[in-house]
Amino acid sequence: MIASFVPQGAGTDPKVLGWAASHPLAESVVRPLGLHRAFGAPIFLGCVFVLGLSTALCAWRRTRVAVEKAAALRDARAGREGSSAERHDVRIPVAPGIEDSAVLDAAMRGLSRAGMRARREADRVTAISPSWSAWGSPVFHWALFAVMIIIPAGSMLRSSGQMGLVVGQSRIDEPAAYGSLVAGPLHRWPADARTIRLDAFDLTYRTGGVNRGPTPTVTVMDSAGDVVASQRVYPNHTLKSGALTIYPADYGLAVPVRITDPGGRTLHDRVQLMDFSAQTPDGTVPVGGKPSVDDTGGPMIINVSVPLDRVEGGLAARLPNTPRARVTVTREGGTMIVDRIIEPYGETLLPDGSVMRIGGIGYYARLQLVEDPTIPLLYAAIVIAMLGLGVATLMRQHIVIVHHDAQAGDLVVRARLWRNVVTNREELVSEMTAALEAGRERVT
Amino acid sequence: MNTEVILVWAALALYAASTAFAIIGMVFERAAHTDRAVVVAAVGLMFQSASLVARWVRLGHGPYLGFYEVASALVLFTVGTLVYAAWRNRRLAVSLALVMPIALLLLGGSMLALDAEVPMTAKLSSWWLFVHVTFANLAFGAFALSFGCGIAYVARTRSGERWAHRLAGLPAQEVLENITVRFVLVGFMFWALMIATGAIWANEAWGRYWGWDPIETWSLVVWILYAVYLHARFTLRWRGERLAWFAIVAMPLALFALIGIPAAFNTPHAGIGGLGKDL
Numbered sequence: 001m002i003a004s005f006v007p008q009g010a011g012t013d014p015k016v017l018g019w020a021a022s023h024p025l026a027e028s029v030v031r032p033l034g035l036h037r038a039f040g041a042p043i044f045l046g047c048v049f050v051l052g053l054s055t056a057l058c059a060w061r062r063t064r065v066a067v068e069k070a071a072a073l074r075d076a077r078a079g080r081e082g083s084s085a086e087r088h089d090v091r092i093p094v095a096p097g098i099e100d101s102a103v104l105d106a107a108m109r110g111l112s113r114a115g116m117r118a119r120r121e122a123d124r125v126t127a128i129s130p131s132w133s134a135w136g137s138p139v140f141h142w143a144l145f146a147v148m149i150i151i152p153a154g155s156m157l158r159s160s161g162q163m164g165l166v167v168g169q170s171r172i173d174e175p176a177a178y179g180s181l182v183a184g185p186l187h188r189w190p191a192d193a194r195t196i197r198l199d200a201f202d203l204t205y206r207t208g209g210v211n212r213g214p215t216p217t218v219t220v221m222d223s224a225g226d227v228v229a230s231q232r233v234y235p236n237h238t239l240k241s242g243a244l245t246i247y248p249a250d251y252g253l254a255v256p257v258r259i260t261d262p263g264g265r266t267l268h269d270r271v272q273l274m275d276f277s278a279q280t281p282d283g284t285v286p287v288g289g290k291p292s293v294d295d296t297g298g299p300m301i302i303n304v305s306v307p308l309d310r311v312e313g314g315l316a317a318r319l320p321n322t323p324r325a326r327v328t329v330t331r332e333g334g335t336m337i338v339d340r341i342i343e344p345y346g347e348t349l350l351p352d353g354s355v356m357r358i359g360g361i362g363y364y365a366r367l368q369l370v371e372d373p374t375i376p377l378l379y380a381a382i383v384i385a386m387l388g389l390g391v392a393t394l395m396r397q398h399i400v401i402v403h404h405d406a407q408a409g410d411l412v413v414r415a416r417l418w419r420n421v422v423t424n425r426e427e428l429v430s431e432m433t434a435a436l437e438a439g440r441e442r443v444t
Numbered sequence: 445m446n447t448e449v450i451l452v453w454a455a456l457a458l459y460a461a462s463t464a465f466a467i468i469g470m471v472f473e474r475a476a477h478t479d480r481a482v483v484v485a486a487v488g489l490m491f492q493s494a495s496l497v498a499r500w501v502r503l504g505h506g507p508y509l510g511f512y513e514v515a516s517a518l519v520l521f522t523v524g525t526l527v528y529a530a531w532r533n534r535r536l537a538v539s540l541a542l543v544m545p546i547a548l549l550l551l552g553g554s555m556l557a558l559d560a561e562v563p564m565t566a567k568l569s570s571w572w573l574f575v576h577v578t579f580a581n582l583a584f585g586a587f588a589l590s591f592g593c594g595i596a597y598v599a600r601t602r603s604g605e606r607w608a609h610r611l612a613g614l615p616a617q618e619v620l621e622n623i624t625v626r627f628v629l630v631g632f633m634f635w636a637l638m639i640a641t642g643a644i645w646a647n648e649a650w651g652r653y654w655g656w657d658p659i660e661t662w663s664l665v666v667w668i669l670y671a672v673y674l675h676a677r678f679t680l681r682w683r684g685e686r687l688a689w690f691a692i693v694a695m696p697l698a699l700f701a702l703i704g705i706p707a708a709f710n711t712p713h714a715g716i717g718g719l720g721k722d723l
Contacts, residue, residue, distance in 0.1 A: 001665055004658040004705075039656045058675075115533075151654075160651060209504065212566045236570040236649050247651045370651040378653070382640045386633075393633040419678075424618050 003038030006030050010037070052148040059141035069134035069397065069418065076128045076399045090425065091410040092433055095440045100404050106439040107402040107411060110432030114423040116400060124403040129396055136391025143385035150381055154374035159183035163196065164273050164287065166254045166364045170197035170221075173244075173369070179288060187371070192223035194241070201251070201363050203316055205234060212237070214251040214316070216365035220244070233367070243375070249368040252276060252315065253284060253306050255325055256359030259293055259350070267293050267354060272304045273364050276315035282326060283308030283318055295352030300337070302350075303328045306361055307341075323361045392419075400428065411436065448502065451495035452516070452555065458488030459523065459548045466540035470610050478537045478613070482530045485540060489523050492551075496520065508577045509562035515554035515703060517577070518584050519547045525585035526592075536593075536623070538613045543592035572645035579638035584702060586631030587670075587695045593624040594691035601685050621684075624691055625677055632670045635698075639663050658709045662701040669694050 006026075007015045016036050020027040034041050094103055100123075107125045111118040116127040161181030163171060171177040172193045197219045205215035212234035219230035220241045229241040239246040252275040259268040268291040277285040282305040291302045305326050308318035327348055329338035340348050347357040397418040405412050411432060415425050462485035469477030496507050496516060507513035507520075522543065530537040597620050600611045614620055642660070647653035654660060673690050676682040682690075 001662070003656075004661040008656060058679075208569065210564060210566055210569045212569075235566040236572075238648060238651075245651060247649075368651050375647065379644060382644065386637055386640055389633050389636055393629045424616070424622070427616065427619060 003035050006035045006038070008036060008039065048148075052145065055141060055145045055148060059138055059145055062138040062141050066134040066138045070131040072416070073129055073131040073134060073397075073399065076126070076401065077131070090413040090415070090429055091405075091408070092413065092429060092436065094404065094409050094411050094436060096409060098436070098440060100406060102439055103404045103411060103436065104402070106435040107404075107432050109438075110435035111400065111402070111428070113431045113435070114428050116396075116398070116423070116428075118400070124401055126402070127398060127400040129398055133391060133395035133397050136388050136393070136395060139388030140385050140392055141388075143381050143388055146381040147378065147385060150374050150378045154184075154372050154378060156184040156186040157374055158370065158372040159187045159189075160368070160370045160372075162249055162366050162368055164252075164254075164364050164366050165196065165198035165216075166271055166362060167198055167201050169271075170195050172196075178369075179366075194223065194228065194244075195221040195225070196246070196367070196369070197221065198365055198367075199230070201365055202232075203363070205232065214248070214363070214365070216248060216251075216367065218246055218365075218367065220246070243373040244369060244371045247368040247370070248365065250275070250366040252287065252364055252366065253319075253323075253361060254364035255304055255306065255361050257291060257302075257304055258357045258359075259291065259302070260355050260357075261293075262353040268302075271359075271364070274304070274306060276308075280305070282306065283315075293350070293352065293354060295354075297331065297351070299332055300329050300350065300352070301332065302356065303330070304358070325358050325361065327356060327358075402432070448495050448498040449558065451491050451498065452551075452558070455488045455492035455495060456548070456551055456555065458484050458491060459519075459544060459551060462488060462540065463544040463548050466538075466544055470538055470541040473610055473612075475613065478540070481540045481544070482527060482537050485523055485544065486527045489520070489527060492516070492520055492523070503561060503563075505564040506574060506577070508573055509564070509568070510557065510560050511703070511707065512554045512557040512560060513562075514706070515550050517581050518699075518702065519551040519554070521581035521585035522547050522550075522588040525582075525589055529589055533615070533623075535613055535615045538611060539589065539592040539596055542595045543588055546588065546591075567649065570645065570649065572641060572648070576638060576641045576645060579634045579641060580702060583631045583634035583638055584698060586627045586634060587698050590624050590627035590631060590691045591695035593620055593627065594688040597621060597624065597688040598685055598692065601688075621687065624688065625674075628670055628673055628691055628694075631698075632667070632674060635663070635667050635670065639667060659701070659705050662697075662705050666694070666698045666701045669697060 007013070007019045009016045011017075011031075013036075020031070023030075030036060038044055098106075104120060104123075104125050108118050108120055111125065111127050118125050118127045159181065161178035161183070163178050165171060172195050174189060174193055175181055175183070177196075198216055199219055200217040202215045202217075205212045215232050215234045217231070218233050218239050220228045220239065222228050229239055231237075231239050233239050233246055233248050235248065252273055255272050255274070257268065257270060257272045258266065260266050270291070272291075273287040274284040275287050276283060279285075284305045284307075286303060286305065290304075292299045293302070294300070305328075306319075306323050307326050308315070309320050311318055324344065325342045327338060327340050327342055328336060329350060330336050337351050338348070342348050342356075342358055344358065344360045347355055350356055399414070399416040401414045403412055404410075413428065413432065415428060417423070417425065462481045465477045465484060466481035468474065469479075469481060496513075499513070500506050507517040526540060526543055526547075530540065596611055596614055597617060600608050600614070600617065600620075603611075615623065639660075642663070643653040646655070673687070673694060676690065677687060
């Protein structure tokens, strides 16, 4: 509960640093307690472990109870009432002169008024739950335990990362292709590597009356180059291929950058990706580092950005009609030695005589790729848990058997009220007594 | 004033009238007034439903977005559950005096934000939203009734003869406790379905089924709290006033999770972000 009010993340995370700066007193308590990484802290995980063990123990106990209850319900339905039921006998006096069938009809009415669905048999009235009603709770608890096992197993088998692609580009799905990647220790990359290709990128895509925003069209191909799956990817419309799911994460700008030395040898040849950033003067920030070339003065760090219009809005809204690239070259100490604007497909001379050429300025799509083979198991466990919980919640568990002991002149009630019943034994007796009295008045 | 606004004001007025009838019926022990409270609440429910339908047609999405829509939907399901419970078991009609004031205050408060319209976004445009929110509303309706029954139980236990007489129309204490437990159990089930559908949807939409964001965390906290209640009842055999107090204290936390957390934090469930790499 406390951790939900504290930003979660590493100590260098900007939102953590920002919160710490604005709440110094609270930070003096929060940081030593490790509350910025509360949900991965050993004490929290220890508590979760204990919760899992107690869930398993509870499931075991509920299973044993369910076995007994289910047997009792089956016996009751088959007319094999166990001797333990006799301990719950209640006898309601019946006025003389009322026929057996009228007595049982009154009992039916009484049970109905008490909220029970009764069944009339030849010589008795019964309200007995089906035997499967006893299994809701154990099924729920075992399925919940399964969820608690599958989740950590999934985190060990799962990989989740982001990959940037420009239109027409394809990359083999392997760790080197990702910009950021978190893979569990048991995750195995497929032996027959698949390829991810970006076929198209629509800045806006409207369907179902909703603007889906920047929408890439992604294709997954197998190792033979055959298309396995291909579709537009937008929120709530992900691309699935086996255990792999591809989501749209973000988008940015892409500029091919090529640097050749005076002899024509290629020193650098990559597509520079840029993300939108409201914090930088130009509005864009390079992704994945800046190229660097050496000359007699030492390394020159080259920064390529695309200056955006100074208007309200995000990347697409602020992109100029004719975007151009801004190239700055600095020494390692920060001394600026070049600051130029280059047209698309233009070039500029660097201080050491090398030439930097840029291509057309376009968009790149950042895709989130998640591979988790445990998801179907998790979904199955959740569904089973919900079914078990539904049975445990909605199904009443009771055995009520009423028969007329004509010799003694009593209505004999055997009631075992276990769960989800909205009445009690006193109320049952009261309702049946009232129904008998009403029946007697009709007779007289 | 457009139709939608007129309808919701009419609903508010009817809920106020129902509250008045219910309180008068309870305090002055007039069963006829209590019955009128149920009928008036049912009529108010129809007006509020019509108002929300009109808004749905106008905006193109259901009552899921923004404080007014969320709070109004919670009130709709609470009053709906109350009316249904009173119809099924006439003895529960007295609980309107305890629960309708909450519904009235919540609807009245939500109308301060009546004009705020939140458009449907691509992130939320999914049938999962309808399913997820419906379960949340059903859960809260059940929890609200457990709250009312808990208050009635405690009031009858602690009050003098006069108040015990006023609440005599309710079921016997043991039966009232069983009913309270039943409402908690139903609410627990729907709350679990809300969490489960939310997790499945989050995985389908964002690639992670749980991110410990404040709404997810507090939903789980409330669910575990009610799980403790149920285990206290079924395993530890808790009975009586302490169980009733548990139901009374837990419901405001559920309301906080549904309304307070979204008001305090800039989420629902922030999406995933990160950096790519140059090629």
